[in-house]
Amino acid sequence: MASNSEGGTRKLAAIMFTDVKDFSKKMGENEAAAMEVLRAHDDMMREVVAKHRGVIIKSLGDSFMVDFSSAVNAVQCAVEAQERFWEYNKGKSEFDTVQIRVGIHLGDVIIVGNDIFGDGVNIAARIQAITEATRICISAEIYNQVKNKLPIKVFSIGQTDLKNIAEPVEVFEILLESIPELSTPSKSAQSIPTRKRADQITKQEEEEAKRVEAARQKIDVEETEKRERANVHYQKALEYFQADQIEKAEEAVKEIYKIVQIHYEAQMLIIQIEERRSQLEEEQRKRRVKEEKLRKEEERKQRIQKCLDVALQFVEQEQYGEALTALQEVYTLEPNNEQAKRIEKQVQLAEDARLERQRQEVQAEEERQREEAARVERERAEELAAAAIQRASARKEVQEKPKTKLYVGIGVGAVLVVAAVAAFLLTRGSLNAPTGIAVLPFSTTNAEDQPLGEAFSILLSREIARDDGLSVLAPTSSHTVKLASSNAQQLKAAFGISHVVRGSLALNGTDASLNVALVDLSEGKTVWEATFPGDLRELGALAARTNSALMNSVGRDIPERSVPRFSENADAVTSYLRGLALTTHPGTEPAELSIVSLREALTHDSLMMAGRASLAWSLLTKFKRGGERDRSLVSEAAVLAQMAVSSDPDDALAHVALGEAYRYNQQFVKARTEIEKSFRVQPGSPEGNRALAMLLLAEAKTDEALDYAAKAQELDPSNSETPLVKGLIHLFKARCEDINQRKPQSEIASKLFEDAVRLGAPDSLLTFTYKFNAWLDIDREDRVIAACLQQMGRADDKTKVILNYRIGRTFQLRGKYKESLASFDQGVQLADRIVTQDPGDHTTFAYYALLLARSGKSMETATRMMQRSASMTPAPAQGHYWTARMYAVKSNKVEALKELAKAVAIEFNLREILDADFLSMSNDPQFVATIARKTN
Missing domain, CATH: 1.25.40 (Serine Threonine Protein Phosphatase 5, Tetratricopeptide repeat)
Structure with missing residues (x-):
């Protein structure tokens, strides 16, 4: 190969062009089906080309340009391709057939990078253009190379004029004997006009040539002017081409040929235009294919989510068979869907729990029947005994004896009893009645058991909080209290409490021993103390017993509540208590560790209801602390909480957890019902008060929300x-x-x-x-900008787009328009680069639109980009919120409220509702009316 002074490398190459017949027509009829046909064509062509050692230089739409180092390989490849497509087409409809035309030429080409240029390329392309579908045409240069090496027959078309080729080219059509229908010349080959040079030129022709030459000389000046005018149009065409304005470039080229018949640069530009058009069509095709894939994937995700939602509804209704059926459809769409697996596991656990409840109900009924039989037997025995006594009394003689000593003894005993009762009542009355109580974490003899002491204090706090007349400091807050003799009054003032409960928990295997003390902060001393033995697995019952004794000591008659064992499995109980203790700790990591422990507890005992309620709460805590993004946490929490309240309607935390899950799932009426149920069980529930405050906020009842x-x-x-x-x-x-x-x-x-x-x-x-x-x-925009700039240093490009938007918006809202435009421009440049590299980035498209809207640029472009973002986002509500923000930025209140209404109907998202983009309209009564939800 030789080096070219203009750049690139020259070589002699066999160039093959192929093209599919009527492909554009098929695209117009059915684009998706046409793409399937094209895929079959591409696969077969690539396979045949690779077999014959060809190199595909370009694949533009339905056309291939292939480079062969051997003319023999090129012809063999073309013949095999036609034979294979002939077989492929048998039995197919006309639409599904693949009929290609092939043109091959051997000539000098220039290699520049990964592309090839030159007359060899142009002639091969023009030969392909005059070839009939299913046929192969070759130039004389190819034929001379293969005629003695391959057993082929050809039909000589002769010297043929080719478009934009200066000299006629001798062309041959290959006749395929392997296919009878292609063994004779095609009609088009026989009708192509040929031009053969005459051996002699007549005298008249010579004279005519002289006259033409004389005429040409006379109009040299005119031709020069035409050339200059043509060059002006050529420069315009070139500029249009470089700007990808293909249609305008073609119009400019047409103007050239209105002036001159031949223009070499224009001919080359036409080829480049055709190549660029093919590239653009190919890019458009790939974009459509990608968008179609994204659309189908989105439809699949929506179907999966719909099935999961249906499954959850069935679980809520305790229709477990129907729930499993809905999950089976999820598995057909995504066999390893993790959320479906979790729901399925919970359904199985719920079914086990239902069977266990049925078993317990049967046992309870049997026990009731036994007790009833025993009662009847006792009554019968008592009747018989009474009858016997009556008979004996009738026979007994009445005897009078002195009874002075007996009466004296009875009198003394009565005095002692009255004195004891009076002493007890005086003791109860002497204690100050508590108005507020904090239960401190119970200490343990072993440091490793400290979480179990914390867990017991949580259980005891919840028991005390069932009393409507007492205010109980929540464990999250009481665990921060440090009691000392010097700070009793400060604690009383800081937390509004009058008494503190403290104690210790000693464990020996499953044996537990509690020491509990009540401290009166007013007096700064212990006013009651007791010890309770028990079992680790019955720590809930032990908390109820402790509460009853504690309340009775201060004059409040609280009967001991019956609480079943958490589980017979000690490992399950230990894991549950450790997970429960972590629920009061701040931060995301404790929530995650709590989930691990509680899942471990349910692994040991899948029927432990207390573990399910706590796990549901920890999942919701992780969801909140993680920015409310992972919706699968809410779905799992809803299932667990539903099963917990079904098994134990007196579990206040389970009701709140279910209410919160309903709120996040936009089921506001159900949420209100569950939270109100939690108050009936535990009036002093801080979780319930916060949850109800958020519900009232969704209803725009801010004063009531502030009360809670x-x-x-x-x-x-x-x-x-x-x-x-x-x-x-x-x-x-x-x-x-x-x-x-x-x-x-x-x-x-x-x-x-x-x-x-x-x-x-x-x-x-x-x-x-x-x-x-x-x-x-x-007016602290400096904080906003400082926080954004601090984040900018470690953010990726996608996040930088959002940060630039927020910085620019902050400047704009403060009237600093020059600074705002600088940030907007940076954001636009970043966004443009990102969406070019990743056309499926819906978030960047949305902020691209918002940047354009705020910077005052084309609203039409901004709207188009926002529509594209909304069509791709997996969360439809988010798309509507973004669109509403864009319209609000442009002060289009009507459209903004329409989009906002669509958004809140899907998801009430405070983060979006309170966004600064709505500042200009958020205090409008119509805005509030649009976002307010109904909770009862």
């Missing part, structure tokens, strides 16, 4: 969720109520969010979801 949030603050001040819930209510009031109160309400919200972070809420998550919005309202 304040109660939660009283019961559980050290839980990060408590100030978070209060902060959300104040931020909602700032955004959606009196605009004059926006700043003071947001100042309160900002402080509460800081309190939540101090108590363990994830700082970065809270900052980017809610704190930004509060800061904007209180």
